[in-house]
Amino acid sequence: MSEKPAKTALTPSTHTAPPAKFSHGVRKGNILQVAGQVGFAPAVPGQAPVPVGPGLREQTLRTLANVEAILQEGGASWEDVVMIRVYLTDTSHFAELNEIYNEYFADLTEAPAARTTVYVGLPAGLLVEIDALAVLG
Amino acid sequence: MSEKPAKTALTPSTHTAPPAKFSHGVRKGNILQVAGQVGFAPAVPGQAPVPVGPGLREQTLRTLANVEAILQEGGASWEDVVMIRVYLTDTSHFAELNEIYNEYFADLTEAPAARTTVYVGLPAGLLVEIDALAVLG
């Protein structure tokens, strides 16, 4: 019998509740989509989320950790990710972003995800936003 | 025998013809992708499309209705959507967008879609653009 695949919201314990009616991540069948993550520190109950630091490095590493927490909540890992979208606010950050990115993903054993990087506006204080699409085996 | 799944263009009757060689939405197998929608009023034959109003609320609700029309044309609903991309033009619109979004999706019974919101340029008069990815059961 063919079952309709469940659609599951992925909400890691490190995350604040979403500020609107969306999920931090969703898994349905073999598709896992991570919502746009930013460099917010782990949630503190009763407090508004704050970015971990003013710099690109801290924010990027925290953003990647936030994406990873959602992947893990859905039974996936970076190895399953096929696409990463990186939103920066300043083209002069590209080289540093790549440096951080390369360090972070140095130990991947599967093909790295495809990536698109574009430069947009983000809310004050945020330098980077990242989302990801995974296809599970 | 395994059939190659058909790729179907989704063109609701409320929509103007696309201004270029793309589809308002495409379904192939269990994947349904909705193209970027804006707040254009339902198509009037022989007239260029116009946004429904100058304000964020009217444009957002119309944009969401335009996305929904394409989902329905493909046999899907908001319940099937795993990712919604929201493009705004002004970070000061975020709170109002969330308010509208929460009202609009208040009655969802499945996990809400993941979402990425970024701030970009849009053609004059447009305040919001939204696209969506659905995975069908």
Add this chain to the structure above:
Amino acid sequence: MSEKPAKTALTPSTHTAPPAKFSHGVRKGNILQVAGQVGFAPAVPGQAPVPVGPGLREQTLRTLANVEAILQEGGASWEDVVMIRVYLTDTSHFAELNEIYNEYFADLTEAPAARTTVYVGLPAGLLVEIDALAVLG
């Protein structure tokens, strides 16, 4: 027996090595994701990539050729593409982009892909960036 689908990096011979730990394209199962492409001329060993020309037409045609090379490397074609994301830097380029786009895709036999076009910042000298999602039959 159900095999875990392989995840394959797609690297056409026309492409420079990615400037960071990402793939120009990835195929996993029936999903093929092309990374954001720009109008770089075919790779010359030992030289940094350069855009093909200062104009939108040359850059767009080269960008589309770069996307196509990745699709082909993964056993796909434009007919399999369900979504194309077009990033421009100037809203005044929309009409010309559509003209080029329509010519380029004039001979499609399947439903054209859905499309989202937004206006962002790109590194100096680049006027257009395009990525694509394909679902294979």
